[in-house]
Amino acid sequence: MSHTVPSDITPQEQTLRLVLRILSVLFGVAAIAYLLPSLIPGLRQGWMQLPFVTNSVVKVSVLGMVSFVAAGDVRRFRPLTVVVILGHLVSELAMILVLLFGDLNPPDWPPSFLPFSMTMTLALAMTLDGLILIMLTFLFVRADRARYGLKYLNPIEFRALKAAAEAIILGETEVITPEEVARNVDRYLASFKARRKFITKFALSASEFYPLLFFRLPLSYIPRNERFGFLKDHFYQVVALRLFPKGLRMWIQGMIRILSQLSYLGYYADQRSFPSVGYVRFSQRSDTPERLKQFPTPTPRPLQVKTVSDIREEEIQADTVIIGSGAGGSILAHGLVEAGCDVLLLERGDYVDPSAFQEDEVTMLSTLYADGALQLSRDFRFQVLQGSCVGGGTVVNNAVCFDLPDRVLERWNDPQGTNAGLEATAIRAAAAQVRTLLRIERQKLNLNSSGPFFLAGLERLGYHQSPNQSGPVEANIHDCVGCGYCNIGCRYGRKLSMLDEVLPLTQALPGPGRLQILSDCEAMHLEGTGQRIRSVLCRSESGQRLRVRANHFIVAAGAINSSLLLLRSSIGGDRVGQGVSFNAGSPISAVFAQKIDAYAGLQISHYLERDPSRGYILETWFNPPVAQALAMPGWFEDHFRNMERYDRMASIGVLVGTKSTGQVKLGGLLGSEIVYAPDREELGRILEGVVLGGTIFLEGGAEEVLPHTFTYRTYRSRQELDSFPDEIQDAEEVALGTGHPQGGNAISANRAKGVVNPDFGVYGYKNLHLCDASVFPSSIGVNPQLSIMTLAQYAVPRIRAAMNGGGH
Amino acid sequence: MNPVGTAVFGAGNGPTDYLWVLVLYGCMFLLIRHGYRRLELNFRKSFWTLYFAITPCVFIANYLLYLAGVMSFLPWLNNAFHCFLWIGLCLTYLYAGIRNRGFFEQFALCAILSFIVKLGEHWILGTWELNHFFFIPGWLAYVVGWSLMDGLLPLLNKITLRILGNVVEGVGTVESMGGARWVR
Numbered sequence: 001m002s003h004t005v006p007s008d009i010t011p012q013e014q015t016l017r018l019v020l021r022i023l024s025v026l027f028g029v030a031a032i033a034y035l036l037p038s039l040i041p042g043l044r045q046g047w048m049q050l051p052f053v054t055n056s057v058v059k060v061s062v063l064g065m066v067s068f069v070a071a072g073d074v075r076r077f078r079p080l081t082v083v084v085i086l087g088h089l090v091s092e093l094a095m096i097l098v099l100l101f102g103d104l105n106p107p108d109w110p111p112s113f114l115p116f117s118m119t120m121t122l123a124l125a126m127t128l129d130g131l132i133l134i135m136l137t138f139l140f141v142r143a144d145r146a147r148y149g150l151k152y153l154n155p156i157e158f159r160a161l162k163a164a165a166e167a168i169i170l171g172e173t174e175v176i177t178p179e180e181v182a183r184n185v186d187r188y189l190a191s192f193k194a195r196r197k198f199i200t201k202f203a204l205s206a207s208e209f210y211p212l213l214f215f216r217l218p219l220s221y222i223p224r225n226e227r228f229g230f231l232k233d234h235f236y237q238v239v240a241l242r243l244f245p246k247g248l249r250m251w252i253q254g255m256i257r258i259l260s261q262l263s264y265l266g267y268y269a270d271q272r273s274f275p276s277v278g279y280v281r282f283s284q285r286s287d288t289p290e291r292l293k294q295f296p297t298p299t300p301r302p303l304q305v306k307t308v309s310d311i312r313e314e315e316i317q318a319d320t321v322i323i324g325s326g327a328g329g330s331i332l333a334h335g336l337v338e339a340g341c342d343v344l345l346l347e348r349g350d351y352v353d354p355s356a357f358q359e360d361e362v363t364m365l366s367t368l369y370a371d372g373a374l375q376l377s378r379d380f381r382f383q384v385l386q387g388s389c390v391g392g393g394t395v396v397n398n399a400v401c402f403d404l405p406d407r408v409l410e411r412w413n414d415p416q417g418t419n420a421g422l423e424a425t426a427i428r429a430a431a432a433q434v435r436t437l438l439r440i441e442r443q444k445l446n447l448n449s450s451g452p453f454f455l456a457g458l459e460r461l462g463y464h465q466s467p468n469q470s471g472p473v474e475a476n477i478h479d480c481v482g483c484g485y486c487n488i489g490c491r492y493g494r495k496l497s498m499l500d501e502v503l504p505l506t507q508a509l510p511g512p513g514r515l516q517i518l519s520d521c522e523a524m525h526l527e528g529t530g531q532r533i534r535s536v537l538c539r540s541e542s543g544q545r546l547r548v549r550a551n552h553f554i555v556a557a558g559a560i561n562s563s564l565l566l567l568r569s570s571i572g573g574d575r576v577g578q579g580v581s582f583n584a585g586s587p588i589s590a591v592f593a594q595k596i597d598a599y600a601g602l603q604i605s606h607y608l609e610r611d612p613s614r615g616y617i618l619e620t621w622f623n624p625p626v627a628q629a630l631a632m633p634g635w636f637e638d639h640f641r642n643m644e645r646y647d648r649m650a651s652i653g654v655l656v657g658t659k660s661t662g663q664v665k666l667g668g669l670l671g672s673e674i675v676y677a678p679d680r681e682e683l684g685r686i687l688e689g690v691v692l693g694g695t696i697f698l699e700g701g702a703e704e705v706l707p708h709t710f711t712y713r714t715y716r717s718r719q720e721l722d723s724f725p726d727e728i729q730d731a732e733e734v735a736l737g738t739g740h741p742q743g744g745n746a747i748s749a750n751r752a753k754g755v756v757n758p759d760f761g762v763y764g765y766k767n768l769h770l771c772d773a774s775v776f777p778s779s780i781g782v783n784p785q786l787s788i789m790t791l792a793q794y795a796v797p798r799i800r801a802a803m804n805g806g807g808h
Numbered sequence: 809m810n811p812v813g814t815a816v817f818g819a820g821n822g823p824t825d826y827l828w829v830l831v832l833y834g835c836m837f838l839l840i841r842h843g844y845r846r847l848e849l850n851f852r853k854s855f856w857t858l859y860f861a862i863t864p865c866v867f868i869a870n871y872l873l874y875l876a877g878v879m880s881f882l883p884w885l886n887n888a889f890h891c892f893l894w895i896g897l898c899l900t901y902l903y904a905g906i907r908n909r910g911f912f913e914q915f916a917l918c919a920i921l922s923f924i925v926k927l928g929e930h931w932i933l934g935t936w937e938l939n940h941f942f943f944i945p946g947w948l949a950y951v952v953g954w955s956l957m958d959g960l961l962p963l964l965n966k967i968t969l970r971i972l973g974n975v976v977e978g979v980g981t982v983e984s985m986g987g988a989r990w991v992r
Contacts, residue, residue, distance in 0.1 A: 528849055530850055530977065531980075569849055
């Protein structure tokens with residue numbers, strides 16, 4: 001990113017300067033007016049005896065002088081304009097207090113020569129000061145916005161971020177100024193719409209004024225050399241040493257997390273930082289032409305997608321509506337169209353043609369992810385990533401495929417438990433069909449270069465042998481060119497996602513059935529009478545509403561959004577959104593002596609699943625710089641130093657299937673929230689997995705390993721690493737995230753236990769079905785996309801039968 | 809207060825007293841809603857059907873029963889509040905949440921909550937004041953007796969829905985999605 005900084009002052013700043021000059025003159029005139037009675041005997045009666053005249057003279061004189069100096073250079077003396085504004089604010093507050101509580105008619109008060117009562121005089125003064133206050137604040141904010149060219153942040157937030165970035169990005173070889181970092185972030189935040197963005201604004205404003213609690217100036221006014229110390233003492237240490245109560249600590253942790261993540265995003269998304277971290281974009285790598293020549297990019301299949309703005313009517317009619325175009329929705333659409341149905345697929349996100357995918361992470365994060373990847377759990381500690389585009393999560397996931405584990409299916413079907421009522425044989429047959437459709441295969445080309453170290457470590461530890469399962473992952477990726485952009489959309493057509501493969505295939509199917517796709521169409525409410533759903537009310541990002549009437553409705557919007565849609569529509573009772581589980585992930589990174597360029601290959605390429613299962617799996621994992629910086633352990637100079645070793649690093653993700661203790665709820669600050677915190681047992685499994693991952697890398701030749709914890713830790717030997725779990729007090733310490741939310745609308749043959757019956761019909765409704773990860777009764781503990789697609793394939797004939805009058 | 813005012817508000821009652829009655833209903837509704845958070849989409853039409861079918865009947869019946877001498881006079885505003893807000897909205901909402909539970913459970917819940925509300929109205933407005941319930945003497949018998957009658961409301965609702973379900977589309981005794989949560 002490159003940006004032009006206006007060198008001369010902007011017209012808005014010129015206006016501010018002019019107004020400050022006028023004010024300085026007016027204040028001067030006012031000071032003289034206050035003093036005139038002492039000079040002109042005829043005016044002495046009244047004025048001279050007012051006790052506050054000298055105070056007023058001081059006030060207007062000071063404000064006049066300050067305005068005069070501020071007008072001299074509105075940029076250099078910017079804080080003086082703030083002083084003038086604050087002076088008026090204090091004056092207003094003081095007058096309000098006097099009006100409310102003061103004695104406005106004391107008996108010994110001399111009569112004024114003014115034709116007003118004291119109350120009226122105060123009211124007029126308040127009005128005058130109020131007008132100056134409003135005008136000056138408006139002009140000041142406008143001038144600041146113009147100066148920095150702000151598109152989303154206000155000047156306070158911008159300056160807070162700039163100040164924080166100056167301290168957070170801390171190294172001797174910085175190549176991007178803090179102001180450029182803040183400006184990059186402003187552009188990123190302006191580039192997408194999301195309800196959660198205001199949290200960012202709130203956190204930045206709160207960070208700016210947080211130092212006032214300690215009788216310090218606002219963050220951006222703290223001298224540069226002291227700001228680092230303040231951030232370290234009052235943000236980092238407060239959380240690390242648990243100096244404040246838990247509730248307050250959560251907010252402080254949220255603030256420092258948002259400050260640091262925005263700073264990293266603004267810094268490492270800028271391509272000028274790439275050489276310093278040793279990153280080379282795929283288009284500029286030396287072997288790229290050869291790779292692309294060896295495996296030419298396949299001709300993209302055409303996909304017809306409309307948006308809500310293409311529809312002129314306020315209401316349209318369809319036969320079958322599927323809400324959500326991810327793994328579940330697209331497979332359902334394919335199966336139903338193949339069976340002769342007319343399907344309208346609704347997708348909240350945009351349609352982005354794969355040829356428009358870019359190497360710029362920030363652009364793609366804002367385009368392809370729900371809430372621009374800003375989705376966090378209620379306590380700000382747990383990041384929940386979800387794709388939001390035509391093709392859903394399959395466009396941005398790693399395409400890793402694991403079959404639904406037998407032990408999980410048995411647990412789901414346990415009559416004493418959830419009693420899901422799924423037919424195991426039919427499930428296996430459906431999985432085989434999906435495998436064929438998506439050409440799922442074990443990966444062998446352009447794997448992540450951390451793989452050999454991982455495999456070497458496994459071999460030394462003896463985990464490479466049966467019954468443990470390890471090696472390259474299976475994925476719906478064909479002829480991978482190793483760009484390393486799985487999570488920001490594969491523009492080379494190698495990932496056979498719903499967008500690249502299934503949806504185009506479905507639209508091309510011959511026969512009576514057909515598929516139409518409507519993007520930028522968020523389903524807000526399902527509407528109906530009695531047991532029949534009549535329509536779904538949708539809304540585009542710009543607020544345009546569309547009502548879609550249909551005979552059959554299938555919800556497949558993912559674990560979070562399906563639950564929210566049912567909750568908003570008052571469907572499914574109190575069980576909706578309950579029992580949510582995750583594959584909680586916590587990474588551990590390793591530093592090697594030599595350059596390994598782990599970014600230049602398949603993002604997730606190898607895995608280890610121990611047998612008997614320990615309740616977690618390990619997957620090698622690496623990212624382009626922004627995503628890696630967001631996950632990189634360490635603060636301040638430690639983080640910067642680690643990013644300088646980016647090309648010598650590798651990571652392992654530990655995936656732990658959590659218990660079904662999470663919730664998706666309506667309400668809260670954001671209108672909806674995800675509530676989850678791992679318990680001791682889950683934390684124990686996460687820590688065990690992290691230790692094993694670190695041990696594998698140490699055995700594989702790593703110099704040191706870095707678990708992703710709030711307090712920065714490094715380990716250089718197995719003995720040191722073994723003590724890691726003892727150092728962790730609770731889950732607050734560990735960085736957690738997930739791209740795999742599951743559950744919330746459990747499938748069960750027992751109506752008292754589930755939201756959805758074994759034929760995927762929502763209990764209590766004749767023409768409403770639900771099929772996505774939200775029907776999982778518990779976490780499956782492995783990457784869930786193949787299981788979601790399998791259930792969708794399995795659901796097709798059952799839903800079809802219900803549509804034809806069978807049903808539940 | 810003139811006779812019309814007395815008939816509407818009840819002797820010695822004013823708007824403030826009725827505000828307290830609303831507060832009582834509000835508290836009771838919060839209690840009811842605690843166990844059943846939102847009205848299920850598939851029951852909404854049935855809910856409003858019950859509301860418009862039953863509450864006007866109860867409103868009229870209360871007056872007729874007063875004329876028959878088996879109920880005390882309910883001032884018109886008290887009667888309207890009791891029928892259209894308490895029975896119509898709160899007790900029907902309660903029914904929506906408990907409709908697939910056992911008969912005695914439904915009966916007990918409706919009767920107990922109704923008893924509390926009657927006591928509240930008696931205390932605030934001085935109404936529900938009669939010294940017998942049919943042939944059983946005593947004020948307590950009167951209040952308890954009519955509360956037990958209110959306990960039969962779920963049965964009345966069920967019968968109404970059965971009948972109207974045959975003629976009005978989307979109305980019926982759909983099984984509730986409420987009940988114990990399967991995961992805590």
